[in-house]
Amino acid sequence: MGQPLPVPYVDFLRVMGRRMSGLSFQDGDFRIETLIRYYSSEESDRDRPPAIGISRYGPYGNSRETYERPIEMDQDEDSGEFVLAAYPPAERPHEFPESIRVFDLVDPTLYEALFAKAYLQYRWPQFKYQRTLFFEAHSPEEIAKGSAILEGFGFERHPESTVVVRYFDRQDATAIISPNPGEPVRLSLAAHDAMQLHHLADELSRRLPPVRASK
Structure with a gap:
């Protein structure tokens, strides 16, 4: 076609090749055969950003019916960064996996999305015990x-870490802070030792702003 590939996409191909193993987005299909089929169909739009895969998800939690949407790599007009755009709209969060809920709220850069999936796929499972806390926050500050x-x-x-999702690590534990607009901030904790995790969660609960009781 005579057009250079975006540098982030070249990096993506170098790392992932033809398969992404367990690093999948929305049951995403990144096989070259799938992309050839997509671009050969009447559904493809050559004027849209390049598709790097196909996302499959069931409407309204219906697993027997599946929709397909291209996973596109678009360029942000302000920052110039390449972002992934493929996820269902925010009003239907039940349509995609919990592990990437937050990416419904913003278009993640390619690197952010890959890091998030890798972290949840490989780092998080290293810790046997897990706990979730919530705290009140209404601004980035x-x-x-x-x-x-x-x-x-x-x-x-x-x-x-980004302004949306922040990852924290220490030798014996890990944590993720992920805010959701209109909801308390989620703090996910994981540790090797159950008692240590219980103590850590109790201490953090005393120091973090408590969630206000709903009326």
Whole structure:
């Protein structure tokens, strides 16, 4: 076609090749045969951003009926970053896996999406015991305060963290802070030792802003 491939997509191909193994998005199909079939069909739109895969999901939780949408790599007009756009709209969060809920709220860059899937696929399962906390925050500054409290317990913020999802690590535990608009901030904890996790969760609960009771 005489057009250069976007650099992030070239990196994607170098790392993933023809398969992504367990790193799938929305039951995404990234096989070259699938893309050839898509671009050979009447459904494809050559004026849209390039498709790098096909996302399959059931409407309204119906697993017997499946929709297909291209996983596109578009370029953000302001930042110039390449982002993935393929997920169902925000009003239907039950249509995609819990592990990538947050990506419904924003278009993640390709690197962010790959890191999130890799973290949940390989780092998180290393810890046997898990716990979820919620705390009140209504601004980025308040979320940052929650992050500072976590860092006070010896966690280091991972450099791949974004303003949307923040990853924290220490030798014996890991944590993820993920805000959801209109809802309390979710703090996911995982550790090797059950008692240690229980103690950590109790201490964090005392320091984090409590969730207000609903009227």
